[in-house]
Amino acid sequence: xxxxxxxxxxxxxxxxxxxxxxxxxxxxxxxxxxxxxxxxxxxxxxxxxxxxxxxxxxxxxxxxxxxxxxxxxxxxxxxxxxxxxxxxxxxxxxxxxxxxxxxxxxxxxxxxxxxxxxxxxxxxxxxxxxxxxxxxxxxxxxxxxxxxxxxxxxxxxxxxxxxxxxxxxxxxxxxxxxxxxxxxxxxxxxxxxxxxxxxxxxxxxxxxxxxxxxxxxxxxxxxxxxxxxxxxxxxxxxxxxxxxxxxxxxxxxxxxxxxxxxxxxxxxxxxxx
Numbered sequence: 001x002x003x004x005x006x007x008x009x010x011x012x013x014x015x016x017x018x019x020x021x022x023x024x025x026x027x028x029x030x031x032x033x034x035x036x037x038x039x040x041x042x043x044x045x046x047x048x049x050x051x052x053x054x055x056x057x058x059x060x061x062x063x064x065x066x067x068x069x070x071x072x073x074x075x076x077x078x079x080x081x082x083x084x085x086x087x088x089x090x091x092x093x094x095x096x097x098x099x100x101x102x103x104x105x106x107x108x109x110x111x112x113x114x115x116x117x118x119x120x121x122x123x124x125x126x127x128x129x130x131x132x133x134x135x136x137x138x139x140x141x142x143x144x145x146x147x148x149x150x151x152x153x154x155x156x157x158x159x160x161x162x163x164x165x166x167x168x169x170x171x172x173x174x175x176x177x178x179x180x181x182x183x184x185x186x187x188x189x190x191x192x193x194x195x196x197x198x199x200x201x202x203x204x205x206x207x208x209x210x211x212x213x214x215x216x217x218x219x220x221x222x223x224x225x226x227x228x229x230x231x232x233x234x235x236x237x238x239x240x241x242x243x244x245x246x247x248x249x250x251x252x253x254x255x256x257x258x259x260x261x262x263x264x265x266x267x268x269x270x271x272x273x
Contacts, residue, residue, distance in 0.1 A: 014053050014075045025055050027183035035059035037140035037196045041112050049096045049115030052076050070096040101132045113139040133170045140196040148193030160252040162220045169256045171197035207263040215263045219251035235269050
């Protein structure tokens with residue numbers, strides 16, 4: 001699988017750029033394992049975020065995936081064009097966060113997203129994926145371990161946070177394995193974690209999506225407080241708070257269904273029901 005090059009400047013290694021959060025994976029076996037997370041979805045096109053020097057890309061291509069890549073680093077783009085002729089016309093010189101994925105995959109086409117995600121924007125990347133949840137069947141890849149654990153955290157665990165709930169409302173999220181610092185150039189200061197999210201069967205939460213998101217963000221914005229205190233301002237003034245055990249809980253204790261229940265309570269109170 002190892003590709004070699006002869007042209008300096010085109011074929012030479014890309015310099016990792018701190019401003020872009022680049023830490024290039026150097027362990028081929030880990031790259032192969034990450035690519036394999038999409039093995040059940042070979043019939044679907046794949047968007048890879050931030051391919052760098054293509055350590056993951058080459059395994060996706062070898063596995064027969066229909067791959068497009070989004071990269072903003074000009075040096076990496078030049079490297080990919082020279083070393084991966086299979087990607088001709090498939091390299092998007094663009095910020096993934098600004099891509100209209102419905103335009104790239106029109107008519108509601110399903111697709112997958114994968115990447116060794118830059119640590120500094122990983123949460124934003126997954127928020128962007130959520131915007132296309134009706135099309136993104138599977139999203140997998142590597143990010144900072146602490147963040148990966150948060151995305152997969154179950155109710156009642158300290159790691160549970162805003163994205164735990166928002167992602168798990170629409171996806172089954174699984175933490176797969178941990179990656180040590182010494183397999184990167186340059187080595188990050190933290191360990192990494194690989195996750196896979198698979199779209200669940202939910203098509204409608206049964207409440208207003210925007211209000212649901214606001215309730216989750218407000219609750220975790222004051223995560224040390226009980227919901228009675230953190231959500232009081234979301235209920236109309238003068239309206240008694242619901243008499244429910246949920247209000248005595250803290251946000252990390254709640255399941256997605258319980259957040260939906262809270263959202264419906266707030267909605268009803270605002271409508272005077």
